[in-house]
Amino acid sequence: MRFFWMIVFVLIGIHPASAAIDAVNIYEPRTFGYFIGDTLERDVEVITSGHTELFTAALPRPGPLTYWLDLVSIDHTEREDNGRQIYDIKLKYQIFYSAIEATELDIPAFPLKFKNPTSVAPNETAPSDPEEAAKKYAASVPTLRLTMSPLRNLVLNDLMPEKTKELSDVLRPNVQAHLISIASKQMKLTIASLALAGCGVFLLWHYAIWPFAKRAGRPFTQADRRIRDLMRYGVADGSYQDALLVLHRAFDETAGHRLFAQDTSVFMRKHPRFAVLAPRLEAFFESSRLYFFSDDRRAAEDRFPFESVRKLADDLAREERSSA
Amino acid sequence: MNRPTLDRQSTADMSEPINLQAWRRDAHDFEREIARAVVGQERAIRLLTVAVFARGHVLLEGDVGVGKTTLLRAVARALGGAYERIEGTIDLMPSDMIYHTFLNEDGKPRVDPGPVLRHGSDLSIFFFNEINRARPQVHSLLLRLMAERSITAFNQEHYFPNLLVFADRNRIEREETFELPAAARDRFLMEVGIATPTDSAARRDLLFETKFHDVDALISSLKEGVIDYRRINALAKVIQSTIVVSPVLETYVLDLWTAIREPAKAGIDIPNVDITRLIAGGASPRGMSYLIRAARVQAWLSGRDMVVPEDIREIFSECMAHRIFLAPVYELRRDDIIRSLIGGVFAKVPAP
CATH class of the missing domain: 3.40.50.300 (P-loop containing nucleotide triphosphate hydrolases)
Incomplete structure (x- = not known):
C-alpha cells in the first residue's frame, strides 16, 4: 500500500500567465514502517514556464548522502504540456539505519536550481516584496521525516502456523553465482590435449612402439598376393617377368641381401623352414637365370611356367606363415 | 749389332x-x-x-x-x-x-x-x-x-x-x-x-x-x-663373342657402376665413413669393360654360355677394387672400406 502526499507550492498568484516556476509537486511514499535495507521512491514534478528551465545538472548525484542513507538512483525526464516545461524526477533511496527502537529520521531537503529564474512576462512587474520574490523565484525538495522500525525476531509459527519447516526452507534461496565464461580455457585445454596426443603418437613412432613396431615382414605372403594379382592380367610375357621379379625381391628381403642362384644352399641353411621346397627353389633360380641372362626366354618359361611360379610363391608364403 | x-x-x-x-x-x-x-x-x-x-x-x-x-x-x-x-x-x-x-x-x-x-x-x-x-x-x-x-x-x-x-x-x-x-x-x-x-x-x-x-x-x-x-688370343675373341651378356645383365652392371660411383644414392652405409665424400674417383669405363671381359671368361670356365650376376660378383673385387680412388682421409683404411663398399653394393643393387 502506498500513498503519497501532494505538496503544492503555488508560486503564482491569481494571474497565472506571468509565473516563472509554476509548481513543484512532490509525491511522497509512506513515512513509516521502514527497516534496514528498505528502499523508497520519491517522485517530484516541476513545472516551469516562460524562459525558466530546471537546471538538471544541479540535481543530486547518486551515492551515499549520510552514513545511513544512499541515493541509489535519480532519473529525470522532460516533457512539454501546453506551453509549460514539466520535469519528472524520480529519486530512489535506500536506508541502512539499524534501528534499535522506532526512530524518526529526516531525509534532508535539497534545493532545485533554475535557469533564468527571475525572468518575468512582459506584462508583469517583479514582486516588490522580497519574501514573495523568494517564493516566486526559488524552489526546493523539502525534508522527509520517516519512522524507522527495529527488526525483531519473528516467530514463524505465529506468522505461518501451518509451516513447520526449518527457517532455511522458507528463506529465499541464495543468490545464484553467475557463470564465468570458460570457453577460452576449454579451447586451450583442447589444443593442449591435441598437442599432447600428437607428441605421444610421435614418441610411439620414434621409439617404434606399438602400433609402429615393425612386425617381422612377410615378403613371400605379399609376393604371393601380387603374383595372384598379376595372373589376373593373363600370362603375358611382361607379367611373367614381373612375377619372377616379385619373387626375387621377396627372396632378397627374406635373405637381407640380394640372393643369387649360387646362394640358394646358404639361404636354405639360414632358413631351414624352406628346405622342403629346395628342389623347386633351385629349379626356379635356374629357370630365372635362363630367362633373364640367356637369349632363350621361351625355354625358361616352358621349364618353369607361370603356374609353377604362383604355386611356389604360394608354398613359400605358407611355409613363412607356419614358422613365424 | x-x-x-x-x-x-x-x-x-x-x-x-x-x-x-x-x-x-x-x-x-x-x-x-x-x-x-x-x-x-x-x-x-x-x-x-x-x-x-x-x-x-x-x-x-x-x-x-x-x-x-x-x-x-x-x-x-x-x-x-x-x-x-x-x-x-x-x-x-x-x-x-x-x-x-x-x-x-x-x-x-x-x-x-x-x-x-x-x-x-x-x-x-x-x-x-x-x-x-x-x-x-x-x-x-x-x-x-x-x-x-x-x-x-x-x-x-x-x-x-x-x-x-x-x-x-x-x-x-x-x-x-x-x-x-x-x-x-x-x-x-x-x-x-x-x-x-x-x-x-x-x-x-x-x-x-x-x-x-x-x-x-x-x-x-x-x-x-x-x-x-x-691360340689364346683367338680363343679369347671367340669367348667374348659367344658368351651372352643379356640386356638385364647390362642394366645390372650399369647399376653396379652407378652405385660404386655414388654409394650414397644407392643407400650404402659404412660405419664411421661419410659416404657422400668417400669416393674421389675411379671405376673407369675401361675398368668396367675389363670387368665384362673377365666375367665372360668366368662364365665360360663355369660351363655356362651366359654371364650371370654371380660371375660379376666372383671377380668384381679383384677387377674393380684397385680402380676405386677414395678420399685421402679414408685411404689408410682402404682395405676395410673397399670390402664394405663392394659388399654393400652387391647387397643393395637388385639383380635381375
Missing part, C-alpha cells in the same frame, strides 16, 4: 676351329696343373686363369713368402711360351729392360736384347717382380708395353701379341718404393691379393711336404704348355 728375332712365324695351325668345350677342359687342366705346385690358393689360380683367357695383366699383392712368385712361375710353366722376369730395383732404368751392353770375349762392345726383346713376339709372360721398387720411368715403359703390347727399340716397333704382364708387389715395406701411378694400376685387369692359406691341411703340406721346399724342382715338375698360348 745382334738383332733380336722379330715376328717369328707361328707354327701353330691358326685355321683350326675353336672348340669351346675342349678348351674349357684344357683350362681346367691348366688350373689343376698349377694347383699341384701352389696349394691353398684355388681362388687366386682361378682368377689368374680368368686373366689369362681374358688377355689381361695381373698385379699380385700380398705378404712376403706367400708364394706370389711361385704361383706366377707355375702359371708361366703351364702356359708355355717364353717367360722373362725382371726384378724391380731403384736403379733399374727402362733401357735395362730393352737391351744390355757388354764387352764380349773379343773385347768388342756388344748390345744384346734385354729381357723384353730377347724372345721376340714369342714372349708370353713378362713377370715384373717387386714392381713398386722400380722408378716411374720404368713404370711408363711398362705402361706402353701393357696397353699396346709393343715397344719401340732400335728404331723399330716390336710387337708381343701373346704377352701378359704379371707384376707383384709386397705391401709390407714402403721405404724406397714408388707407388704405381693410377694410370698404370688401371691397366691391370686384376689386382689379386695373395694370403697365407687358411686351410690347415694346405698349411701342413706347405711346411712338411718336401716337394714344396725346392721351388725350382717343383716348377720343373709341372707339365709344360698345358694349353697352347699362341
Whole structure:
C-alpha cells in the first residue's frame, strides 16, 4: 500500500500567465514502517514556464548522502504540456539505519536550481516584496521525516502456523553465482590435449612402439598376393617377368641381401623352414637365370611356367606363415 | 749389332676351329696343373686363369713368402711360351729392360736384347717382380708395353701379341718404393691379393711336404704348355663373342657402376665413413669393360654360355677394387672400406 502526499507550492498568484516556476509537486511514499535495507521512491514534478528551465545538472548525484542513507538512483525526464516545461524526477533511496527502537529520521531537503529564474512576462512587474520574490523565484525538495522500525525476531509459527519447516526452507534461496565464461580455457585445454596426443603418437613412432613396431615382414605372403594379382592380367610375357621379379625381391628381403642362384644352399641353411621346397627353389633360380641372362626366354618359361611360379610363391608364403 | 728375332712365324695351325668345350677342359687342366705346385690358393689360380683367357695383366699383392712368385712361375710353366722376369730395383732404368751392353770375349762392345726383346713376339709372360721398387720411368715403359703390347727399340716397333704382364708387389715395406701411378694400376685387369692359406691341411703340406721346399724342382715338375698360348688370343675373341651378356645383365652392371660411383644414392652405409665424400674417383669405363671381359671368361670356365650376376660378383673385387680412388682421409683404411663398399653394393643393387 502506498500513498503519497501532494505538496503544492503555488508560486503564482491569481494571474497565472506571468509565473516563472509554476509548481513543484512532490509525491511522497509512506513515512513509516521502514527497516534496514528498505528502499523508497520519491517522485517530484516541476513545472516551469516562460524562459525558466530546471537546471538538471544541479540535481543530486547518486551515492551515499549520510552514513545511513544512499541515493541509489535519480532519473529525470522532460516533457512539454501546453506551453509549460514539466520535469519528472524520480529519486530512489535506500536506508541502512539499524534501528534499535522506532526512530524518526529526516531525509534532508535539497534545493532545485533554475535557469533564468527571475525572468518575468512582459506584462508583469517583479514582486516588490522580497519574501514573495523568494517564493516566486526559488524552489526546493523539502525534508522527509520517516519512522524507522527495529527488526525483531519473528516467530514463524505465529506468522505461518501451518509451516513447520526449518527457517532455511522458507528463506529465499541464495543468490545464484553467475557463470564465468570458460570457453577460452576449454579451447586451450583442447589444443593442449591435441598437442599432447600428437607428441605421444610421435614418441610411439620414434621409439617404434606399438602400433609402429615393425612386425617381422612377410615378403613371400605379399609376393604371393601380387603374383595372384598379376595372373589376373593373363600370362603375358611382361607379367611373367614381373612375377619372377616379385619373387626375387621377396627372396632378397627374406635373405637381407640380394640372393643369387649360387646362394640358394646358404639361404636354405639360414632358413631351414624352406628346405622342403629346395628342389623347386633351385629349379626356379635356374629357370630365372635362363630367362633373364640367356637369349632363350621361351625355354625358361616352358621349364618353369607361370603356374609353377604362383604355386611356389604360394608354398613359400605358407611355409613363412607356419614358422613365424 | 745382334738383332733380336722379330715376328717369328707361328707354327701353330691358326685355321683350326675353336672348340669351346675342349678348351674349357684344357683350362681346367691348366688350373689343376698349377694347383699341384701352389696349394691353398684355388681362388687366386682361378682368377689368374680368368686373366689369362681374358688377355689381361695381373698385379699380385700380398705378404712376403706367400708364394706370389711361385704361383706366377707355375702359371708361366703351364702356359708355355717364353717367360722373362725382371726384378724391380731403384736403379733399374727402362733401357735395362730393352737391351744390355757388354764387352764380349773379343773385347768388342756388344748390345744384346734385354729381357723384353730377347724372345721376340714369342714372349708370353713378362713377370715384373717387386714392381713398386722400380722408378716411374720404368713404370711408363711398362705402361706402353701393357696397353699396346709393343715397344719401340732400335728404331723399330716390336710387337708381343701373346704377352701378359704379371707384376707383384709386397705391401709390407714402403721405404724406397714408388707407388704405381693410377694410370698404370688401371691397366691391370686384376689386382689379386695373395694370403697365407687358411686351410690347415694346405698349411701342413706347405711346411712338411718336401716337394714344396725346392721351388725350382717343383716348377720343373709341372707339365709344360698345358694349353697352347699362341691360340689364346683367338680363343679369347671367340669367348667374348659367344658368351651372352643379356640386356638385364647390362642394366645390372650399369647399376653396379652407378652405385660404386655414388654409394650414397644407392643407400650404402659404412660405419664411421661419410659416404657422400668417400669416393674421389675411379671405376673407369675401361675398368668396367675389363670387368665384362673377365666375367665372360668366368662364365665360360663355369660351363655356362651366359654371364650371370654371380660371375660379376666372383671377380668384381679383384677387377674393380684397385680402380676405386677414395678420399685421402679414408685411404689408410682402404682395405676395410673397399670390402664394405663392394659388399654393400652387391647387397643393395637388385639383380635381375
